[in-house]
Amino acid sequence: MAQIFTASADTRLRAAALLGVVALVMALVVLGGYADSSYATLVGWVEHQPVPFSHQHHVGELGIDCRYCHAAAETGAHAGLPSTFTCMTCHSQVWTGAPMLAPVRASLASGKPLEWQRVARLPDYVYFDHSIHLSRGVPCVTCHGRVDRMPLMSRAQPFQMQWCLDCHRNPAPHLRPPAEITRMDWSNWDEEPGIHAVYGELMTKVYGIEPAKLTQCNICHR
Ligand code: HEC
Ligand code: HEC
Ligand code: HEC
Ligand code: HEC
Ligand code: HEC
Structure with missing residues (x-):
């Protein structure tokens, strides 16, 4: 009767099991690093805002x-x-026509607040x-x-x-x-x-x- 598991199949199985363990350890290391990385904590990340407020x-x-x-x-x-009105306490006098402030003026006119991220x-x-x-x-x-x-x-x-x-x-x-x-x-x-x-x-x-x-x-x- 032919052997179901040849000697070489056994070696391959062991190698596969070992690889599995190595992959698991690597995944844990990566996940552990992820929790502290800026991807997870968002430190230093900038959001896209309706107006580039500085x-x-x-x-x-x-x-x-x-x-x-x-x-x-x-x-x-x-x-x-801040409400749009707060911006306008100044920007109704300074930088009134600036294209950058168009969303602020539109918000004042429509009464819809700016959607800050x-x-x-x-x-x-x-x-x-x-x-x-x-x-x-x-x-x-x-x-x-x-x-x-x-x-x-x-x-x-x-x-x-x-x-x-x-x-x-x-x-x-x-x-x-x-x-x-x-x-x-x-x-x-x-x-x-x-x-x-x-x-x-x-x-x-x-x-x-x-x-x-x-x-x-x-x-x-x-
Ligand atoms: C740099 C110092 C500092 C950091 C950072 C800090 N706290 Fe506090 N926290 C204090 C102090 C001081 C008090 C006032 C304690 C008192 O008067 O008994 C306080 C009080 C509190 C209270 C009220 C406790 C009560 O008796 O009702 C809560 C809730 C609270 N902190 C939550 C947080 C959370 C959530 C974070 C993190 C996101 C945080 N704090 C970060 C210093 C800090
Ligand atoms: C001073 C505030 C503060 C106290 C005290 C505090 N926690 Fe938290 N906890 C937080 C904050 C902030 C988060 C959110 C963490 C995040 O978003 O990464 C959190 C998240 C968690 C989570 C979600 C999983 C995680 O780790 O992110 C668990 C579970 C938890 N706390 C349990 C506890 C237990 C149990 C205690 C008491 C031993 C405790 N916390 C005391 C502020 C506190
Ligand atoms: C002239 C108005 C103005 C002044 C003054 C100002 N801010 Fe802001 N702040 C904003 C606006 C508008 C946003 C929302 C857009 C953004 O995130 O840049 C904001 C966002 C923030 C946020 C992020 C909140 C979030 O969860 O998105 C923090 C934190 C903050 N300000 C802290 C401060 C501190 C601290 C000071 C004083 C040292 C300050 N700001 C002075 C207008 C102002
Ligand atoms: C002890 C830490 C701590 C201090 C001090 C603190 N903040 Fe915050 N701030 C936070 C946390 C945490 C959040 C997120 C709160 C949440 O999501 O519930 C936040 C959120 C904000 C936001 C977003 C809007 C909001 O109300 O959630 C603004 C704006 C802001 N802070 C401004 C300020 C300004 C201005 C000061 C000083 C006058 C200040 N913060 C002091 C921890 C702090
Ligand atoms: C106390 C007065 C004051 C308030 C309140 C104020 N600004 Fe300004 N802002 C200024 C001045 C002054 C300038 C500079 C104009 C110049 O350079 O000629 C300016 C410039 C800007 C600029 C041009 C880019 C830059 O930063 O140089 C933007 C965008 C802007 N403001 C957005 C806002 C928004 C949005 C608010 C409300 C959250 C706001 N401002 C509230 C006084 C103010």
Whole structure:
């Protein structure tokens, strides 16, 4: 009777099994890398916007405060995006006929808001609130980066759970006087090494911040 499995078939089977294992390991390595890569975290990615609005120009060069356009940041869960009317407080006087601003004028005329593509966004199952962070003096720049240097908005931080937790475990070094939250540079404090820590430790006590409580699941998953 002929052998069903020849010696060489056995070798081929072993080789195939080995290849399978190697492929699995490689897939895991690639997937693991994917979770941390900018493809997954979207750090640095730019969205195509209806108008190429420049924070670098409006914030960095013209010096407009964040709250002029993101008025709800200090008082509510969401910072909000500006209405067409907010743009028109200036653009009814400056750059009135510019082709680049045609969608803004069309939006004002039709009453249909501009459809900005979101850059900073969490999944729906995560609870986040701007006002609590800003009232404790966590500045915009810590979470959104040097917006004043962005000709087009991009995401500065991964916005993954680990990133939130890293700060919640020890928020002290990130705290500033609440009046300074929208300032992008912080050079006058950086010249005094140690001042961040001293201020942060003090304010952690004043606000009664408890890192042990801040890392509990139901703080962010309600
Ligand atoms: C406080 C005033 C002010 C507000 C509010 C404002 N802009 Fe501007 N914007 C300016 C000035 C000043 C310029 C520069 C005009 C020039 O270079 O002659 C400008 C330039 C621009 C430009 C030209 C490209 C550039 O950045 O140089 C675009 C596009 C623009 N603005 C879009 C907007 C949009 C969209 C809004 C609303 C979300 C808005 N602006 C709100 C003052 C403002
Ligand atoms: C003149 C108005 C204006 C000012 C001032 C302004 N922004 Fe914006 N911001 C916008 C507009 C319009 C968008 C939506 C288009 C875009 O993403 O570029 C936006 C988008 C953003 C986004 C992305 C939100 C998302 O999920 O898509 C962040 C973060 C942001 N701004 C932070 C800031 C910070 C921080 C400051 C102050 C340092 C600031 N902005 C000042 C008009 C403004
Ligand atoms: C502790 C981190 C943190 C700080 C500080 C912070 N943001 Fe945000 N911001 C976020 C996160 C996270 C989101 C996404 C929220 C979501 O999708 O629910 C966001 C979203 C936004 C958006 C998109 C619209 C919205 O309301 O969701 C804007 C605009 C914005 N932030 C502006 C600001 C400005 C301006 C400041 C400072 C005055 C600021 N943020 C401070 C983390 C922060
Ligand atoms: C740079 C520091 C920092 C980062 C980053 C940060 N937080 Fe916070 N968070 C704080 C501080 C400080 C408080 C205020 C704690 C207090 O007063 O007890 C706070 C409070 C909160 C609260 C309110 C807790 C309560 O008692 O109601 C929620 C919810 C929250 N953070 C969610 C998030 C989420 C989600 C992220 C990530 C997307 C995040 N935070 C990122 C510093 C941070
Ligand atoms: C400070 C805020 C914060 C706390 C506290 C927190 N999470 Fe999360 N969690 C997040 C954010 C933000 C995401 C979204 C991550 C993303 O989009 O990549 C997330 C995502 C998740 C997910 C989805 C899968 C994943 O990892 O992306 C699970 C499951 C989860 N959290 C479980 C927990 C559990 C269990 C705890 C308590 C031990 C906890 N979380 C505490 C902020 C938090």
